Amino acid sequence: MDKSILKNPFFKANPITVLVLGVCSALAVTVQLKGACVMALSVTVVTGFSSMLVSSIRNTIPNRVRIIIQLVIVALFVILIDQFLKAYAYDVSKQLSVYIGLIITNCIIMGRIEAFALGNKPFPSLVDGLANGMGYGMVLVVIAFIRELFGSGTLFGLQIIPQSWYIANGGFYENNGLIILPPMALIIVGCIIWAQRAVQKELQEEQ
Amino acid sequence: MKLNTNSNIYTIIYTTILVVLVAGVLAFVSTALKPKQQENIALEKMQSLLRAARLGDDASAQNNKSEYIKALYSEHMTNDFVLDYEGNVIEGEAFEIDLQSQYNIIKKIVAAKTPETAQALREQLQLPVFVCTIDEKVLNIVPCYGAGLWGPVWGYIAIEDDFETIYGAVFDHKGETPGLGAEIAHAPFYNQFVGKKLSKEGEFKSISIVKGGGQADNPNGVDAISGGTITSQSLEQAIAMWLNEYQAYFNIKRAAIGSDDCCGEECCGEEHNHDQNGKEPCAGEGCVCKKDSLNHESHEQYTK
Structure with missing residues (x-):
């Protein structure tokens, strides 16, 4: 199996920073690290397993209804995850609310199924799905780290910035409320893309 | 024989079977996880009620x-x-x-x-x-x-x-x-x-x-x-x-x-079932207030 299937989604073909897929949810669920991690894990599981399932039945799918068939399979995994979160991680499920259901519409998943799983064997499809999910999740975690640390002064809900620094306690520091809002997440995504393109020159378009 | 995966009959049968299978899996999981989910919902309700009374923020x-x-x-x-x-x-x-x-x-x-x-x-x-x-x-x-x-x-x-x-x-x-x-x-x-x-x-x-x-x-x-x-x-x-x-x-x-009566009624010489909000214990003679129930209907005969 080609190693690039596993490697590419992290840097060279990262779903968010290079393919610019799934940006909507990247803005919505990155206020806190916990939510971002659960979202990253959920998307990884959904892309991985739906890619594998679609790939294993790819020769039997009637071509005319293939998008709908893929959608049913993706929806199956998303609803399963939603049900499990409601049962075992109710707080997170409430916090992520509609975004779990909206994984169905995440372009990364349908994109990988259409572009990869339909033409490859189940195992490479599973790896491709998982790797893309993780590439997406990695960016999510980076954004959430910045947003939670500077927006709320916490990481995973634990206070990182000392309480005595805050202006309210006689210090000099104040949380940046702007970072909590989605527009700032978009600016952070932009900065990450900028940094990545500065390092990986081959991503830059010809002048 | 190679199946014609583009024929109408095949498409209909294929989608039907797939959808029934998926529905079956979801129905099973949903039923299996229901008790756990109900428990979470009940717990959330308890927490809301406590929060209304400014408790349990921690x-x-x-x-x-x-x-x-x-x-x-x-x-x-x-x-x-x-x-x-x-x-x-x-x-x-x-x-x-x-x-x-x-x-x-x-x-x-x-x-x-x-x-x-x-x-x-x-x-x-x-x-x-x-x-x-x-x-x-x-x-x-x-x-x-x-x-x-x-x-x-x-x-x-x-x-x-x-x-x-x-x-x-x-x-x-x-x-x-x-x-x-x-x-x-x-x-x-x-x-x-x-x-x-x-x-x-x-x-x-x-x-x-x-x-x-x-x-x-x-x-x-x-x-x-x-x-x-x-x-x-x-x-x-x-x-x-x-x-x-x-x-x-x-x-x-x-x-x-x-009023000095415990439940807004005239003192009746009987035992009152008194609600928990009793500001003042019943002062009327012969009235006894119980602090454990709110049910006014069950006046019990008070015996000395």
Whole structure:
């Protein structure tokens, strides 16, 4: 199996920073690290397993209804995850609310199924799905780290910035409320893309 | 023989089988996880009720959150009961009452064209009340439920034993806009309700949620949420609708506060079953107040 299937989604073909897929949810669920991690894990599981399932039945799918068939399979995994979160991680499920259901519409998943799983064997499809999910999740975690640390002064809900620094306690520091809002997440995504393109020159378009 | 995967028959059979299979898996999982999910929902309700009484804010910091909430709940929530529209206690499990179905009745009452239809609907009402005891303080917690902008909004309001002052309130929603309408579920909004009054010049007046409503000299209003006007208005309406239905009960209780009789009735020489809000123990001769029940109907003969 080609190693690039596993490697590419992290840097060279990262779903968010290079393919610019799934940006909507990247803005919505990155206020806190916990939510971002659960979202990253959920998307990884959904892309991985739906890619594998679609790939294993790819020769039997009637071509005319293939998008709908893929959608049913993706929806199956998303609803399963939603049900499990409601049962075992109710707080997170409430916090992520509609975004779990909206994984169905995440372009990364349908994109990988259409572009990869339909033409490859189940195992490479599973790896491709998982790797893309993780590439997406990695960016999510980076954004959430910045947003939670500077927006709320916490990481995973634990206070990182000392309480005595805050202006309210006689210090000099104040949380940046702007970072909590989605527009700032978009600016952070932009900065990450900028940094990545500065390092990986081959991503830059010809002048 | 190679199957023609593009024929109509094949497509129909294929999709049918797939959908039935997927539906089967989902139905199985949903049934298997239901008890666990119900438990989470019940736990959340307990936490909301405790929050209305300004308890359990530290629950998230506990190692075993669910045990902590359950323990706190059984410690403080000393009683709950169901009322009819006249304020009498009727049979029923307050915790199990579906607020949405009661809201549907209240909505019809408000829209009823004649007093007769309104009355007929009122008789179907089942209004839950939760009693919370913190040290010597006794709070009555009543729910409210209404339609927000995108989905239902609901909440619990804890009322002090003068049946006028709000001790605390908590609200929640299904899908209001984050940052706008969804702010009703956050402390800066619901803490505004603390200390507000449910009456004006002796008459019942609900809390108004309007711009500039939260001024200190206004005992009946709180500030609305900027950008969440529809949610604020719906919540205001929901609170008013529900508290209005509870007025019968509140009036009975208020009348009882002033008199030296424990339950607003003449001293009857019998043992009274006294509710938990007993401001003063019954002073009348021959009357004995029991502090453990709210059921007025079961007057027991007092024997010396």
